[in-house]
Amino acid sequence: MADTDGFRNDWATKDFYQVLGVAKDASAAEIKTAYRKLARANHPDSNPGDDKLHEKFKAVAEAYDVVGDEAKRAKYDEFRSLQARGGFGPGMGGGGGGGFGGGGFNIDDLLRERGGAGGLGDMFGDIFGGGGGQRPRTQQARPRRGADVESTATIGFTDALDGVTVSLRLTSDTACATCQGTGGKPGTRPHICPECEGAGFIVAGTGGAFSINETCPACGGRQLVYDEACPTCHGSGRGTSARSIQARIPAGVKDGARIRLKGKGAPGEQGGPAGDLFVTVKVTPHRVFGRKGDNLTLDVPVSFDEAALGGEVKIPTLGGAPVTLKLPAGTPNGRTFRVRGKGATRRDGSKGDLLATIEVQVPATLDQTAREALEAYRAATAGKPLRAGLFDG
Numbered sequence: 001m002a003d004t005d006g007f008r009n010d011w012a013t014k015d016f017y018q019v020l021g022v023a024k025d026a027s028a029a030e031i032k033t034a035y036r037k038l039a040r041a042n043h044p045d046s047n048p049g050d051d052k053l054h055e056k057f058k059a060v061a062e063a064y065d066v067v068g069d070e071a072k073r074a075k076y077d078e079f080r081s082l083q084a085r086g087g088f089g090p091g092m093g094g095g096g097g098g099g100f101g102g103g104g105f106n107i108d109d110l111l112r113e114r115g116g117a118g119g120l121g122d123m124f125g126d127i128f129g130g131g132g133g134q135r136p137r138t139q140q141a142r143p144r145r146g147a148d149v150e151s152t153a154t155i156g157f158t159d160a161l162d163g164v165t166v167s168l169r170l171t172s173d174t175a176c177a178t179c180q181g182t183g184g185k186p187g188t189r190p191h192i193c194p195e196c197e198g199a200g201f202i203v204a205g206t207g208g209a210f211s212i213n214e215t216c217p218a219c220g221g222r223q224l225v226y227d228e229a230c231p232t233c234h235g236s237g238r239g240t241s242a243r244s245i246q247a248r249i250p251a252g253v254k255d256g257a258r259i260r261l262k263g264k265g266a267p268g269e270q271g272g273p274a275g276d277l278f279v280t281v282k283v284t285p286h287r288v289f290g291r292k293g294d295n296l297t298l299d300v301p302v303s304f305d306e307a308a309l310g311g312e313v314k315i316p317t318l319g320g321a322p323v324t325l326k327l328p329a330g331t332p333n334g335r336t337f338r339v340r341g342k343g344a345t346r347r348d349g350s351k352g353d354l355l356a357t358i359e360v361q362v363p364a365t366l367d368q369t370a371r372e373a374l375e376a377y378r379a380a381t382a383g384k385p386l387r388a389g390l391f392d393g
């Protein structure tokens with residue numbers, strides 16, 4: 001890069017675009033036109049003896065020598081841009097665009113470069129020296145475990161007893177795909193956050209011996225800021241991703257249970273392990289059966305005469321053949337009968353019981369025959385002091 005030697009130390013202070021009176025993003029043709037016009041107007045031949053115009057002519061020629069040359073202009077732009085942002089990072093040497101790819105960028109390197117003893121001269125060396133290859137980055141981003149993800153699954157009563165595989169659609173916060181989470185417009189370069197000077201936090205106040213740190217509001221703790229925000233996430237760096245996974249809900253899960261599925265959360269970054277998925281299970285109630293731990297419950301309506309005289313009552317089981325309850329004579333309302341082995345399947349494969357609770361029903365209406373029968377029953381049982389105990393003492 002010998003041809004640029006003479007200019008290096010000037011670039012920091014010279015705005016060649018301003019000298020030529022063009023915009024920074026002016027096209028090559030615009031620059032050429034501007035140069036020709038200024039060169040003609042300030043040419044020493046047309047203005048003999050005018051030193052001021054002569055100086056101007058030299059400045060115009062110098063400016064055009066750089067920004068009129070595509071390669072030199074690119075280097076000049078890069079240098080000016082880095083200078084303006086106050087950050088001189090590694091890996092910028094001539095390797096073309098994309099020096100900062102997502103997690104590959106390292107704040108430590110940037111801070112070290114900035115605060116190090118190198119000074120401007122060394123930075124020039126970084127930018128223009130070498131063969132244009134990128135220096136190896138000594139510190140890549142560390143592997144990070146993926147985030148845990150929460151989800152809910154609503155399953156049927158029977159599925160909860162037997163276990164079921166459900167398909168879950170998960171949306172999770174991930175790094176924005178456009179900017180890889182940096183929040184900056186792709187192709188633009190970050191500079192150290194001026195608010196927190198790269199710390200990522202600010203001292204919000206002091207309480208006695210303690211100082212209270214808060215995440216820096218300017219950079220959100222990322223330590224770097226971009227002049228142009230990512231058009232996709234508007235600078236937040238966050239995006240969402242949706243995916244479907246199959247999750248096995250084990251047999252015997254209870255309503256409201258929170259199941260942890262290891263490694264089914266958000267994928268890790270830089271080779272880190274995936275996070276976990278937590279599924280909160282909602283179990284839809286059954287029309288007739290209830291659940292009490294490993295046991296199923298069932299309310300069994302019986303008539304007064306069935307309870308009083310005893311009898312056989314057929315009741316359903318879940319997923320099996322009906323069974324017959326033998327009610328002894330004089331079965332009280334609310335008595336619970338245990339039908340062994342007709343409950344929920346336990347983890348070890350054994351089964352809980354079915355708890356059938358008697359609910360004596362009172363007929364809402366009576367036909368003539370039933371009424372006469374009950375009146376006869378009343379006459380037969382008159383004089384039994386049913387409520388005498390309420391008045392004792």
Ligand SMILES: [Zn+2]
Pocket residue numbers: 193194195196197198199200201216217218219220221223224
């Ligand atoms: Zn900050």
Ligand SMILES: [Zn+2]
Pocket residue numbers: 176177178179180181182183184230231232233234235236237238
């Ligand atoms: Zn983005």
